[in-house]
Amino acid sequence: xxxxxxxxxxxxxxxxxxxxxxxxxxxxxxxxxxxxxxxxxxxxxxxxxxxxxxxxxxxxxxxxxxxxxxxxxxxxxxxxxxxxxxxxxxxxxxxxxxxxxxxxxxxxxxxxxxxxxxxxxxxxxxxxxxxxxxxxxxxxxxxxxxxxxxxxxxxxxxxxxxxxxxxxxxxxxxxxxxxxxxxxxxxxxxxxxxxxxxxxxxxxxxxxxxxxxxxxxxxxxxxxxxxxxxxxxxxxxxxxxxxxxxxxxxxxxxxxxxxxxxxxxxxxxxxxxxxxxxxxxxxxxxxxxxxxxxxxxxxxxxxxxxxxxxxxxxxxxxxxxxxxxxxxxxxxxxx
Amino acid sequence: xxxxxxxxxxxxxxxxxxxxxxxxxxxxxxxxxxxxxxxxxxxxxxxxxxxxxxxxxxxxxxxxxxxxxxxxxxxxxxxxxxxxxxxxxxxxxxxxxxxxxxxxxxxxxxxxxxxxxxxxxxxxxxxxxxxxxxxxxxxxxxxxxxxxxxxxxxxxxxxxxxxxxxxxxxxxxxxxxxxxxxxxxxxxxxxxxxxxxxxxxxxxxxxxxxxxxxxxxxxxxxxxxxxxxxxxxxxxxxxxxxxxxxxxxxxxxxxxxxxxxxxxxxxxxxxxxxxxxxxxxxxxxxxxxxxxxxxxxxxxxxxxxxxxxxxxxxxxxxxxxxxxxxxxxxxxxxxxxxxxxxxxxxxxxxxxxxxxxxxxxxxxxxxxxxxxxxxxxxxxxxxxxxxxx
Amino acid sequence: xxxxxxxxxxxxxxxxxxxxxxxxxxxxxxxxxxxxxxxxxxxxxxxxxxxxxxxxxxxx
Numbered sequence: 001x002x003x004x005x006x007x008x009x010x011x012x013x014x015x016x017x018x019x020x021x022x023x024x025x026x027x028x029x030x031x032x033x034x035x036x037x038x039x040x041x042x043x044x045x046x047x048x049x050x051x052x053x054x055x056x057x058x059x060x061x062x063x064x065x066x067x068x069x070x071x072x073x074x075x076x077x078x079x080x081x082x083x084x085x086x087x088x089x090x091x092x093x094x095x096x097x098x099x100x101x102x103x104x105x106x107x108x109x110x111x112x113x114x115x116x117x118x119x120x121x122x123x124x125x126x127x128x129x130x131x132x133x134x135x136x137x138x139x140x141x142x143x144x145x146x147x148x149x150x151x152x153x154x155x156x157x158x159x160x161x162x163x164x165x166x167x168x169x170x171x172x173x174x175x176x177x178x179x180x181x182x183x184x185x186x187x188x189x190x191x192x193x194x195x196x197x198x199x200x201x202x203x204x205x206x207x208x209x210x211x212x213x214x215x216x217x218x219x220x221x222x223x224x225x226x227x228x229x230x231x232x233x234x235x236x237x238x239x240x241x242x243x244x245x246x247x248x249x250x251x252x253x254x255x256x257x258x259x260x261x262x263x264x265x266x267x268x269x270x271x272x273x274x275x276x277x278x279x280x281x282x283x284x285x286x287x288x289x290x291x292x293x294x295x296x297x298x299x300x301x302x303x304x305x306x307x308x309x310x311x312x313x314x315x316x317x318x319x320x321x322x323x324x325x326x327x328x329x330x331x332x333x334x335x
Numbered sequence: 336x337x338x339x340x341x342x343x344x345x346x347x348x349x350x351x352x353x354x355x356x357x358x359x360x361x362x363x364x365x366x367x368x369x370x371x372x373x374x375x376x377x378x379x380x381x382x383x384x385x386x387x388x389x390x391x392x393x394x395x396x397x398x399x400x401x402x403x404x405x406x407x408x409x410x411x412x413x414x415x416x417x418x419x420x421x422x423x424x425x426x427x428x429x430x431x432x433x434x435x436x437x438x439x440x441x442x443x444x445x446x447x448x449x450x451x452x453x454x455x456x457x458x459x460x461x462x463x464x465x466x467x468x469x470x471x472x473x474x475x476x477x478x479x480x481x482x483x484x485x486x487x488x489x490x491x492x493x494x495x496x497x498x499x500x501x502x503x504x505x506x507x508x509x510x511x512x513x514x515x516x517x518x519x520x521x522x523x524x525x526x527x528x529x530x531x532x533x534x535x536x537x538x539x540x541x542x543x544x545x546x547x548x549x550x551x552x553x554x555x556x557x558x559x560x561x562x563x564x565x566x567x568x569x570x571x572x573x574x575x576x577x578x579x580x581x582x583x584x585x586x587x588x589x590x591x592x593x594x595x596x597x598x599x600x601x602x603x604x605x606x607x608x609x610x611x612x613x614x615x616x617x618x619x620x621x622x623x624x625x626x627x628x629x630x631x632x633x634x635x636x637x638x639x640x641x642x643x644x645x646x647x648x649x650x651x652x653x654x655x656x657x658x659x660x661x662x663x664x665x666x667x668x669x670x671x672x673x674x675x676x677x678x679x680x681x682x683x684x685x686x687x688x689x690x691x692x693x694x695x696x697x698x699x700x701x702x703x704x705x706x707x708x709x710x711x712x713x714x715x716x717x718x719x720x721x722x723x724x
Numbered sequence: 725x726x727x728x729x730x731x732x733x734x735x736x737x738x739x740x741x742x743x744x745x746x747x748x749x750x751x752x753x754x755x756x757x758x759x760x761x762x763x764x765x766x767x768x769x770x771x772x773x774x775x776x777x778x779x780x781x782x783x784x
Contacts, residue, residue, distance in 0.1 A: 006755040007514040013759035014766075021767055126341070127773075157341065166770045173771055185540030188557025189549065338779065493781040515743065518758070523740025525765040531779070532772035539777060569780060576779045582740055593741070597732070 022165045029169035034135045037084055038098065047080040047103040049319075052092050052235075053112035056251040057083025060112070060303040062312040069316025073324075078105075079316075083112065086132045088122050089231035090147045094139040096235040100242050109239050110315070111232070112251045114301075115261070116217060118274060119226040123147070126154045126161075131171030137162040147231040215266035222273045236281035246283040247319060252292040252311050254300060262289050286318060337378050337492060338579045339528065347374050347488060352586035356513060364479035364506060367587075371395075371486025375452055378492075384449045391451035394422060398461050399482045405464070407471035415465035423458040426450055431654035453492040455651060459618055460485055464499050466622055473500045480506060489583035493576050495594040495614035502589075509588030516585050523582030530575035538568035545705075547713045550720055558721045565708050566701045570599060573612070602684075602692040604668045604699060605676075615648070623647050641673070642666040652707070657714060661706035668699050 029035070051061040063079035070077045080103065082095050092111070099106050129136050129148060136144035141162035145155045161167045186192065220226075227233065236246055250271075253262065261267060271285070278285060291314055296307030303311055337343055351370035355363055372392055379388035398419075405412045424432075427450060433443040464481070467473040476484070476499065484502050485491075510516055541564035544553065553561075577594035584591040598611035608616050620629075627640040642663060649662020684692060705714045736742040737749065738761060749757060 004514040007518050010518070010755045010759040010762070013756055014762050017759060017763040018766065021763065153342070153346075166767075170770055170773070177771065181537060181540045185543065188554040188560070189544065190552060339773065493779060519740050519743060521740075522738070522758075522762070525762060525769065526739040528769045528773075529765045533768050536772065536777055572780045576781060578739065578741075585740075 025169050025173065026165040029165065029172050032134075032169060032172035033084060033132055034138050037082065037095070037135075038139065041080070041082060041095070041098045042102045044078075044080050045103055045105070046078050047099070047106045048078045049108040049110065050080045050082050050096075050099045050103060050106050051110040051112060052095055052099070053083045053110075053251070054087050054092075054117075055083070055085030055302060056114055057081065057110075057112035058085050059083075059298065060251060060308045060311050061110070061315075062305075062308040065309045065312040066316035069313035069318075070320045072317060072320065075320075077316075080106070084132050084135070087135060088133065089117065089229045089235075090122070090144050091133055091135040093147065093231040093235040094135050094144055096239060097143070098139060100238060100244070106244065108245045108247065108319070110247045110249055110319075111235070112249045114251050114253065115214075116221065118228055118232055118248070118278075119221050121229060122231070123150045125149070126158065129158075131175065134168050134171055137168040147234070211260045211264070214261045215264055218264075218266035218270035221270060228274075228277050236278075236283060240281040240283075245323075246278075246281055247286055248278060248283050249286045249315065250289045252303060252307065253289050254294050254297050256294075257300070258289055284322060286315070288315060337382060338576060339531065342377065342381075346377070348583050348586065351488070352583075355587050356509075360507070363509075364477070364483040367483035367488075367506075368479055368486050371483070371488045371491060374488035375486070375491065379452050382452070384451055387447075388449055388451050391454075394451070395457070395482070395485050398485060399478060402461075402464060402468075402481055403475070403478060405468035405475065408469060412465045412469035416462050419458045419461035419465070422461075423454060426454050428650075428654045456494050456496055457485055457491060459496050459615075459651075460499075462622060463496070463618065467499065473498075474503070476503055487584070489580045489587075490591060493573075493580070494612075495577055495580065495591055496618050497591060497614070501592060505589040510590075511588065513588065516588050520582045520585030523585060524579050527575040527578030527582060530571045530578065535568045535571035535575060538564040538571070541565075542568050542708070545708055545713070545717070547716055550713065550717050553720075555720060555724055558717065562701055562705055562717075562721075565704050566599075566697075569704065569707075570595075599697065599700075600693075602689055602696060603676075604665070604672045604696055607696055607700060608665070608669065615651075619644050619648055637673070638670045641669050645669065655710065657706050657709065657711050660711065660714075661703055664699075664703045664706055668703075 049066070051057050051063075051066075053061075058081065061079075061081045061083055063081050066079045067077050070079075080099075082099060084091065084095070087095075096109065099109070126149065136148060137158075141159045145158040148158065149155045228236070239246055250262075271287070275285065288311060292303060292307045292310050296304055296310055298304035298307070347370055351366060354370075355366050358366055372395070375392050375395070376389045379391065380386065384391065398415075401411075401415060401418070405415060426448070430444050430448050433441050433445075437443050464473070464484075468475065475481075480503060481499070483506060484497065484499055487497070487502070490497055541561050544550070544561055545565060550558070574595040581591045581593070592614060594612060594614050596610040596613065598607050601607040601610055624640055624644040627643060628636060629640065630637050632640070643666075645662040645666030646659065647662070648665070649658040649660070652658045652661070705717050709717060730746075733742070733744070734746055737744065737746055745754070
């Protein structure tokens with residue numbers, strides 16, 4: 001028979017076990033990607049240029065090749081890839097804050113974007129803050145909370161959850177289960193290509209469903225006078241405040257994606273609409289959407305290693321040329 | 336959703352259960368009603384229905400008011416039943432019927448259609464109360480008691496479908512053994528969540544392929560496994576939901592009747608339906624099968640009654656032709672079983688025969704899930720590939 | 725078939741579906757075992773909750 005005393009005793013034992021479980025998870029998750037990135041940022045204090053963004057930057061930015069592209073006239077630059085897959089503007093802002101704090105020589109930031117990353121608000125439910133997005137739980141949860149949610153309840157709850165390693169790190173542990181689950185799910189089906197970001201075909205789903213929808217979204221953003229995403233705004237504002245030059249780079253896309261989306265007046269008008277918004281941070285916009293041929297892509301979205309070399313070299317060269325020409329003023333567009 | 340959110344446990348379940356146990360008996364029903372109303376509004380706004388869905392709380396208030404006039408033998412009870420059916424029809428079946436009658440492109444379609452939270456379940460409870468009041472099978476109870484019955488949030492969204500006769504005594508005298516209730520209730524809730532996350536959701540990696548594209552390109556040998564995975568998924572998903580609902584009620588000191596009792600261990604389809612979604616089966620038996628004449632009519636008419644009852648069951652599960660076929664599939668299986676039982680008599684089967692019976696029952700149930708989870712053309716494609724290659 | 729019935733009873737107890745405590749669970753350390761079982765469930769829930777999908781019957 002369960003008495004009140006026994007029940008409370010069970011609760012106390014459960015609390016103790018839960019504490020142990022958290023300690024165990026904390027130990028096991030030391031090698032998770034967000035923590036590795038944090039360590040990498042802190043161990044590269046000499047960095048002069050950092051690239052921030054999601055998997056497009058992680059896969060596409062090759063620091064060595066960027067430096068080679070930059071150093072055509074003999075000068076040198078130490079570049080750093082702070083891109084991380086499955087992250088959004090809030091995580092980019094937090095990574096940017098780490099860079100401003102621990103890489104004091106970083107005088108330039110490259111911010112890679114695609115589609116509506118600069119104006120989509122991206123707020124969502126607590127359950128979406130997962131896997132690599134747990135940067136928000138690891139780095140500065142108090143800062144992140146203000147940009148992540150639509151409801152105040154999650155916002156207040158979030159910093160408390162950040163103290164629970166099982167919540168913070170559940171993504172890195174789940175990733176192992178998910179791999180088995182995918183293997184299980186693929187049984188009996190033709191083999192599908194995948195890379196370390198996931199199944200290649202899945203990235204098609206990230207695209208807006210039709211060209212018409214995409215163009216409508218471009219027009220909608222202008223009609224609604226959408227501001228720069230609050231987290232990106234905060235990142236750029238702080239970087240600008242530190243005297244850091246900001247390069248906003250439209251990341252390379254496949255011919256198919258460009259045909260369906262970027263090669264339209266709607267997208268061009270949307271980009272023109274963004275220019276004055278970005279001018280307040282003295283940012284330079286670089287359109288690299290068509291820099292890399294399709295065969296150098298690893299999947300419908302990400303550059304392969306050769307594509308990363310091609311893109312990074314050209315980007316290094318382009319930024320160097322820009323800086324040689326003049327010191328960047330209000331937002332301008334370069335190709 | 337809902338039962339797997341922090342909001343459910345921290346904003347609704349725990350505060351409501353603790354308050355319910357703390358207040359004077361006369362305030363218990365208002366506590367449940369107010370938390371139920373807040374629950375309905377919150378989850379309508381955050382999950383389904385939106386603002387319009389939240390306004391559907393008015394349906395509960397209207398029902399609670401109207402139900403005060405239900406008397407044994409009164410025609411108002413019949414009006415109450417019609418009213419509940421109209422609500423269900425408008426929200427759930429309007430577009431389906433319009434599409435069937437006037438074609439898919441008809442202007443009769445309700446473009447802003449939405450499903451109020453738990454409509455299939457709460458309308459069945461409305462009908463049960465109206466019918467049982469008319470037949471004088473239940474007492475009227477007070478306004479707040481009836482409101483607490485229809486707004487009892489652990490069972491509001493997906494059952495188990497309650498009976499007022501069962502609910503009232505447990506509302507009036509909940510158990511006072513809070514330690515035992517909390518221990519059993521929490522265990523039930525945790526087990527339910529684990530069943531859902533660990534088993535049901537893991538099966539999704541297989542069941543997500545039950546679509547025309549994947550069925551067409553898959554190797555044939557995997558198809559039965561996908562369907563079997565769906566059988567596992569739906570059982571663990573829905574029984575987990577019932578576990579959480581029943582466990583949640585337990586925190587209030589209230590006992591809600593079981594909804595599942597090892598259905599996949601049953602050796603015939605009749606027994607399967609007595610142990611699968613038991614609250615619905617009992618409801619259909621009492622409010623569809625028996626009013627149609629039940630089994631006290633001529634043999635042919637019994638078969639008709641069984642088919643009609645399962646047609647209603649199929650339609651209740653969804654406004655789609657595939658659900659109609661699923662209902663008739665099970666209705667037909669029950670008719671065959673009834674015919675076979677009559678032929679065989681009361682002989683006790685040997686162990687091997689019992690295993691064969693179990694295998695046959697599982698085969699019928701599992702094959703039936705194809706109609707449940709896929710639209711008609713996809714289900715037909717699935718069967719074609721499964722049996723003909 | 726006795727073991728099957730015992731297994732059923734155990735599963736129902738561990739699932740919170742019955743109040744009848746299995747004999748081997750009713751000892752002095754039963755409440756500790758219960759806490760261990762809760763922890764196992766909490767651990768599984770935490771690790772698997774990411775893929776959470778809607779409950780099927782919510783849409784009905």
